[in-house]
Amino acid sequence: MRLQDKVAIITGAGRGIGQATAVKFVKEGAKVVVCDLTPESVEETLALCKETRGEAMGYAADVRDIKSLKDMVDATLAKWGRVDCLVNNAGIVADAQLKNMTEDQFDNVIGINLKGVFNCTKAVVDTMLAQQSGVILNSSSIVGLYGNFGQTNYAASKFGVIGMVKTWARELGRKGIRANAVCPGFIATSILGSIPEKVLNALEEKVPMGRLGRPEEIANTFAFLASDEASYINGAVIEVSGGLVI
Ligand code: NAP
Numbered sequence: 575m576r577l578q579d580k581v582a583i584i585t586g587a588g589r590g591i592g593q594a595t596a597v598k599f600v601k602e603g604a605k606v607v608v609c610d611l612t613p614e615s616v617e618e619t620l621a622l623c624k625e626t627r628g629e630a631m632g633y634a635a636d637v638r639d640i641k642s643l644k645d646m647v648d649a650t651l652a653k654w655g656r657v658d659c660l661v662n663n664a665g666i667v668a669d670a671q672l673k674n675m676t677e678d679q680f681d682n683v684i685g686i687n688l689k690g691v692f693n694c695t696k697a698v699v700d701t702m703l704a705q706q707s708g709v710i711l712n713s714s715s716i717v718g719l720y721g722n723f724g725q726t727n728y729a730a731s732k733f734g735v736i737g738m739v740k741t742w743a744r745e746l747g748r749k750g751i752r753a754n755a756v757c758p759g760f761i762a763t764s765i766l767g768s769i770p771e772k773v774l775n776a777l778e779e780k781v782p783m784g785r786l787g788r789p790e791e792i793a794n795t796f797a798f799l800a801s802d803e804a805s806y807i808n809g810a811v812i813e814v815s816g817g818l819v820i
Contacts, residue, residue, distance in 0.1 A: 575603030576801040581654045583607040583646070585637055585694055586664030588615025590763035591713065593622065594789035595661055598797050600628020604659070607650050608632045611664070637664045637690030643697040651701065659709040659800045660698045662691040662735070667765055669724040680727045687731030691738060702751050709800050710746075710753040712739050713792075716815050719757055732757075736811055743809025752808040754799050759815025761787040783816035 582599050586592035588610030599606045600623045608619045608630055616632035623630035631653060635642040650657055665687045668679040695710055702708030717725055718732025735755060742753035760766065760777050766786075769777075778785055795814050798804055813819065 575601075576797060576803065577659075578603035580604045580658040580800065581607075581650065581656050582659040582661060582800060583609060583650060583657060583694075583698065584661040584663060585609045585635075585690070586611075586713075587619050587661075588612055589618075590765060591758065591761060591789045591792045592661070592663040593619045594793040595663060595796050596630065597622050597626060597628075598790065598793035599800070600630055601626050602797050602801070603628075604800075605629040605654050606631075607646065609635050609637075609646060609664075611636055637662075637694055638685050640693050640697065643693055647697045647701060656705055657698050657701045657708065658705075659711065660694060661796055661800075662694050662710070662712045664690055665713055665731075665765070667725070667728050667768065669728070669768065671724050672726050675726055680730075683727035683731050684734075687728065688734040688738075691735055695738075695742070699746075699751075702746075703749055706750040708746075708751040709804075710739075710742060710751065711796050711799050712753070712755045714739075714755040714757045714811065716757050716759050716813060716819055718755075719811070719813070720819060739811070740809050747808050752799075752804070754804075754807055754809065755811045756792060756795050756799070757811060757813045757815070758792050759787055759813070759818040761789055761792055763789055781816040781818050782820065785816065787814065787816055 587596040587608040613634040633646040714735045715732040721729045739755040
């Protein structure tokens with residue numbers, strides 16, 4: 575198994591891509607901390623992890639709350655003694671064209687998608703530095719490379735994630751820590767819920783593979799990047815979009 579005995583914290587693991595990633599990681603032998611905002615979602619993912627006989631613990635935390643993130647890392651260290659991988663996956667959308675976007679919409683998305691990534695990484699970095707090893711994986715988006723209509727806030731957050739990843743790759747590479755970003759295209763999860771069906775169908779048409787992605791297809795990418803097979807991949811920004819933007 576690719577991730578045998580590696581300890582991974584996954585944020586936004588209560589549903590969607592994060593849930594699929596948690597399940598994939600335990601199947602690959604990892605010990606997983608399922609972090610999500612909603613305790614019920616944490617329990618749902620834990621149940622799925624346990625179905626695979628994987629080792630997992632749950633932690634309900636808001637990525638905006640530095641104190642609870644530190645407590646989560648302490649709980650992880652108390653149980654398993656190390657943190658090998660952090661998957662910064664929690665994210666939201668609050669779309670509007672610039673002229674209609676409120677300051678709250680901007681601040682909420684930046685607070686979770688960008689500052690939340692900073693908060694979680696700060697919470698684990700000292701542990702990884704002490705270990706002289708670790709992998710920091712991050713959900714950006716193709717919107718973080720190309721922008722998107724109605725997503726000023728989301729694009730800013732996802733471009734920002736890539737900027738932090740490249741900075742961490744430079745700062746931490748010599749310390750045995752790798753940082754990478756994954757840029758999903760359109761993946762069938764509840765985050766697409768606000769997109770009208772007609773628009774979704776048109777988007778599907780634009781994908782050379784003719785379909786939306788599945789959460790498991792992003793989870794597989796994270797699993798590879800977390801594994802020792804990706805030992806020389808650092809500062810990479812990997813599109814997983816079915817070729818949407820070629
Ligand atoms: P999703 O199904 O909406 O899941 C998002 C998860 O993040 C939920 O479990 C949610 O928890 C959690 N979350 C939200 N705010 C949080 C907070 N403050 N603290 C902790 N957890 C929080 O979305 P997804 O499609 O799986 O997206 C996962 C990541 O991939 C996001 O960063 C997203 O931007 C990125 N992405 C997705 C797509 C796509 O097409 N699906 C494309 C590109 C990038 P609750 O359920 O408790 O609210």
